[in-house]
Each structure stands twice: as C-alpha cells, then as structure tokens.
Amino acid sequence: MQLIEVSKTYGVEQALRPISFEVRNGEFLTILGPSGSGKTTVLRLIGGFTQVSSGRIMIDNRDITLLPANRRPCNTVFQDYALFPHKTAASNIGYGLMVRGLRRSEIDTKVSDALRLVGLEAMGNKYPIQLSGGQQQRIALARSLVCEPRVLLLDEPLSALDADMRRQMQQFLKKIQRDIKTTFILVTHDQEEAIILSDRIAVMSGGKLEQIGTPHEVYYYPQSYFVATFLGDNNLMEGTVLAGGVIDLPIGRVGDAGAGRRADEKIFAAIRPERISLDRTAVPGKINIASRVVDISFTGAISTVRIVPDALPSQSFLIKAMSSRWIEGLAAGQSIHTVIDPADLSIFSREAI
C-alpha cells in the first residue's frame, strides 16, 4: 500500500500535513504517536471513513482514494470494538460474509473457523454484553479477519484492556499476524507496544511523519528530536559539523559521523542510556570522558546512573546498566570513566525546517 502526499484539513485545522509512505505486503506496521499526532486520522483515511483533502492512496497499484469505505479491501478493528449489540458473537463475525451474499453453510463454516482462530469456540451464541473486554476484542478481530482483508487496520485496540490482558493480546496479535501473513496497520500511543509488535514503526507528531523504520532503527537511530525523546530516555548533545565530515561535540571531535552533511550544519547527537558504559579506566578506541557520579538509582534489574563530565559541568548523562555489584557499589562523587562508542551516536539536524 502507498500513501502519496496525503493530507487532511478539517475547516481551518490541518490535522495531517502531506504525508507519504509505503506499507509492505505482510508486514506489521505500527503508527506511533501522542494524541493529536494525526495517527488516527491516517487510519481513518486508509479505512475510508473520511476523505483525503489531497493526495492518493494505492493498494496493489490500484487507486482507492475515491472508493467509499464499504468497497475498500480493508477491515478495521475499532477502539470500542463496535460489536453489534443486537447480534450474537457468531452473527457479528458472519456479518461481513452475509453482506457479501455467501451461502448460510459457508458462513457457518468460516465463522466457526474464525472462532477457533481466536480461541472462543464456545462463545458463538453469546451477545457482546455477556462477554469480557478481552473476549469482545477477539470477536471484533475475528469479524474483521474472516473477511480476509488485504490490510487489517487496528485503532488502539488494546488501550481499554488492563496490563495483563494487554500483554496477552499483544502476543496473540503478533502470533496471528505471523500465521495468517496479512498486512496489519496498528495505531497506538504506547511505545513498548509498538516496539514489541511491529516489523516497522512510523512515528508521528503534530500531523507529520517524523520517521519510519524498524523498531531498532527508530529506537537507536532517531532522525529527529521528537523521535529521540518520545521513545524512552535519551541523552542529547548539541554539536556542529566541521569540514571533512567531522562533528564537533562538547565531548570531543568525532570523525566520519558527519559524512554527507554540509559544514556548519547544526546537529544533535543522541545516545541511549544503555549504550553508554562506565569503567574504572579508559577504554582504547572509544570516546572516554572523565566524569563524576552524581546519583545512582536502583530500579530492580536495571540501575540508572547520572554522571557529569569533569570538563562539562553543565551537561549530564543518564546511563542504564544491569545492576551488577560494581554498579551498585558506585557512590555519589566517585570519579569514573564514561565510555561512548562513536558508532552508537545518532546524528540528526538541529535546524528548523
């Protein structure tokens, strides 16, 4: 599927600025962002529940931009499940098939297969009001999947569930997607969910697509300030590009990191807390910063250590490390070497677009 320069304006408000990206066949794509980022708008545009203000949407090279929702090869799992309260679970699941005009016997077979797929074989005769939240959600999922859509759209499907149910459903969704190999597009504000479930994540903010990539790419190599700070904690340094692709950072000069950028470009360098290590002595081949421990926080398996470089009293770094005896034994005020591998630095522009 491709979105080409798709935008959406409601009156004077531009909910979505022109956005373009591709979705690959069979992938699990998550659109991640805070409220108001436009992520739900994208989903509604793909599903056909609103019309684009500009741009085109293609599936299998077919332009579906002007198709109404009921003719698109997509099915949606809604945030409130949207199960028909006056129909049984089985009747809900069979609805799309009934609309399509399939024979009663065929519908019954497919419905029982779908119920088995989501593990609710005995619940066919129950009404939605008799089912728990998790069960309703699985019926909603079955209802969409039984229509064998080209793309399955999921609108924050797990947000109404408690933590345990959420984790279970995350595993369940991932497994189902792997088994049936349908393209899934899931919208969420939960970063952990996005990282666990997706093949790729599209991060959105303020109606704009910030970055799209694998969870690993997006997490360790953010390409914008928003992406760097939205997913988990990050350490950020301001720097400038010098001639020859060398980057000038407060902690020193790093060669090659600025390759391809123009001289004088203002940049951020980001490095994740778990990618910084601490050592008693300097480690050759890496950037070593003589620093002082400011505080240590024990949070179970992981400990958080905050350090201040001796040469840069105004900058502090957050480090996350497994709670080894040595880490636990660190004391505030202790001198230590902070070790950074330049390859772990993610460089992106600091200039306003």
Next chain:
Amino acid sequence: MRRAFRIGLFILVAFVPSVFVLLPTLAFISNSFFDVENGQIVVTFTLANYVAFLQQPEYWGVFLNTLLLCLQVSAICLIFGFPVAWFIWRLPERLRYPFLFIVILPLFMSYVVKLFAFRSILGLNGFLNQFLVALHLIENPYMAFLFSRDAIILTQASMFFPFMVLPIFLSLERIPDSLIHASADLGASGGTTFRKVVLPLAMPGVVAGLVFVFIMALGDYITPQMVGGMMGHTFGRVVWSQFGVTFDWPQGAAFGVVLVVVCAALVAGVGLMSRQKRV
C-alpha cells in the same frame, strides 16, 4: 429517634402521590361498582356497569372503533415521524437540537388553541381547502375535512407527532457512530446498514413512540368533540357524556377502569416483549 425521622420523611414524601394520585384512583375504581338511582349515587357493589359495557354495542362497539382509530393515528405518526427523526439524526451536530426544538415547539402551545387552529385549517374556507383548490387538485372546497373521523385522525396525528419523533430520535442518537462505520467497513451499503443495524437498534424508540401516541390518542376526548362532529364518535366522548350529560358517574368510572386496564395491559405486554429481546 432515627426510625421516627425516617417514618416521618416517608410520610412526607408519600403524601403528594397518595393524595393526588392513589386516592383519586381508588375513588374512581370504587365508584365503578356503585349504582345510580334517581340521579343519586348509591354506594353498593354491583357489576352492572361492566355488564352494560360488554352488552351494549354503543359501548363496546365504539370502544373497538376507537382502538382502531388510535392505531391509525399511531401508524400515521410512525410513517411520518420516523423519517423526521432519522433526518434530524443525520444532521451535523450543531443543527440537531435546533431542528428538534422546532419539532417540539408546538408542545409549548395550548392544546385547545391548536384544536381551534385545526378547525380553521380543515374547514370549508380553511387553509387546506384553499391550498388544494389553488393547486387545482380539487374543484370545490371539500366539506368532509372537518367534522369527520378522518379529521380526528389528522388532528391527533399532528398533535401527537412530537411524541413519536422524540423517542425515535433518542434511540437513534444512542447508536454509536462506530457501529455505522463498522457496518460500512464490513462491506454494507447504506441501505443494508439501515436495515441490519440502524432499524433494529431504533426499535425501542419506535415501540415507545407508538405506545405514547396510542395511549394519548385513546384518552383524548376533546379532539373528537372539537373536530369529530356527528361522525366522529369515540369512546372518550362516551366516557365524557357519562359525566357531563347522563350524570351516571359509576358508569363513567367503569369505562375509565376499562381504559386504564387496556392501557396497562398494552404497556405490560410491550414491556414483556422487550425484556425477551434484550439479553
């Protein structure tokens, strides 16, 4: 001390419903078993009033005819009321309540004033006749718009119209948008969504509207008097004449009890049916 306070509070709260509802109801029920002799009410126990109702065609015949008339009024209200309720529901949010208000506006007007208005609209020189003649749909003004059974149906249907629109609108409004989206998402056209999703979910409102209009039409004895003329004789007028003409209050009370029993049975029946449907 607390006990006494609670009892006192209960009596205070129960006072109004008891005095203004329960007691009058008991009074007229007991009256239905009394008799009349020489224009005086005799306190006794007799079923003669009820027997009279069942035996005389002027009574039970008119009653059945009236039931039919009220059914017709309800049906007409439904046929016109549902599309109006649906139309208002489909309007953008900010237009809904203004339009609803327009539908309800007539309820703020005096009942009797509205009746006079209808008399003049339906009359020989009234608006309806003038309108039809101007459009050349009829040659001469038509007499029987007023003072006929049809006049009663038309007038009652118009007056009770808001009571059909409101419950239907309310049950439509309760349908979450996501259900409509879901139906479309699963491939249903607008028509299919209406038949399979909207209509079933609007049924409670439809039933409520039908019951409201039916019962109100059944109890309405003024409209038949004002616009019914000689042909529009309804049970309401029969009851009224017991109190205003023949002065046979026990008989009138018996008729009243019959009306109450029928209405109560209707509401109970509907309630039972809807409890079966909802799980």
